[in-house]
């Protein structure tokens with residue numbers, strides 16, 4: 001492991017340090033362990049995290065339905081789900097009729113009394129905070145909390161070939177007119193100090209499934225700025241995308257565009273590397 005030549009205030013990222021990080025991540029070491037090794041060797045936290053951020057981690061296996069590239073429909077156990085759009089690298093799927101109207105309405109009704117102003121993860125601390133980038137109201141169901149949630153979670157697990165236990169609880173969001181979720185990444189930034197405690201609960205997020213429960217009258221598409229793609233929020237349909245590297249090179253920057261009229265409701269399932277507890 002290369003050691004810094006100067007004191008903490010004057011350190012810069014060296015070629016040797018970059019090469020060492022690349023070899024560590026290629027060997028499958030967790031980013032947090034690599035960060036700790038750099039700190040132990042005398043690198044400052046700032047230089048170590050900057051060096052990690054600019055070096056993409058080694059790709060890990062992510063949820064992806066094997067049949068997505070060759071089939072019109074995917075087997076989700078209790079129903080067949082139609083595929084309308086497939087993109088590879090980054091991997092994006094648009095799915096039709098993942099949920100029926102009754103399921104959408106049941107999720108909205110159960111979520112409504114529990115909505116609160118949405119929080120974003122405060123990466124400095126690992127806690128949560130109110131942020132102007134995210135003006136929707138939201139809540140989390142626990143996994144398997146009621147019959148509708150359990151049926152939908154089993155369907156998603158079958159559809160994506162990823163264990164129910166590796167999923168976070170469903171999050172429901174309501175966007176009224178003028179509200180939005182500015183473009184962001186869903187993975188946890190490995191360079192932020194608060195990330196380690198978040199990753200302890202099931203590892204990184206690897207993929208996102210956004211299900212549309214109610215379409216607004218105008219606006220509210222899910223936008224992927226790097227891909228110049230907008231997904232229209234139609235009730236019962238969904239957009240799925242995965243990111244094998246917790247890095248902007250995943251090209252999974254995305255956001256909820258401002259709702260201009262009516263209300264948009266979504267339910268989001270995030271898939272983790274391991275069992276989420």
Ligand SMILES: O=C(O)CCC(=O)C(=O)O
Pocket residue numbers: 173181186210220221222223254255256257266268
């Ligand atoms: O509202 C949307 O379309 C995007 C939501 C989103 O990105 C999220 O909940 O992480």
Ligand SMILES: [Fe+2]
Pocket residue numbers: 184185186208254
């Ligand atoms: Fe997101």
